[in-house]
Amino acid sequence: MKKMLRVCSAAALVLMVAMGASAATSKKASALPKGHAASGAIESYDAAARTLTLKTSSGSQVFSLSTDAKVWAGARSVGVDELSKDLGSKATVRYTDSGGQKTATSVRVTSATKSKTK
Secondary structure (H helix, E strand, O other), X not given: OHHHHHHHHHHHHHHHHHHHHHHHHHHHHHHOOOEEEEEEEEEEEEOOOOEEEEEEOOEEEEEEEEEEEXXXXXXXXXXXXXXXXXXXXXXXXEEEXXXXXXXXXXXXXXXXXXXXXX
């Protein structure tokens, strides 16, 4: 009988620890800012301020680039400063929105929308 009581107590302890860890994990996940994405044409890039302006279907949106933001030209990783050369190109920006501040975590430049001359 004492052995059964010890086993039940141990099982209850394990269950309480597991529930506490699960609750802590869900609190952390809800505290993280939710990720978003926007697509459009690159209007401008200000290297000094690290801001990118993207013209989307709903108007112009301004994004601050995080210090560890990744920039891609197709499948090739490029430097953030390359954005100034891509004005008019289509891009998709992944960002977080915290208190109205949009912070870009990645920018993928896909193609130019500029018309080609023959």
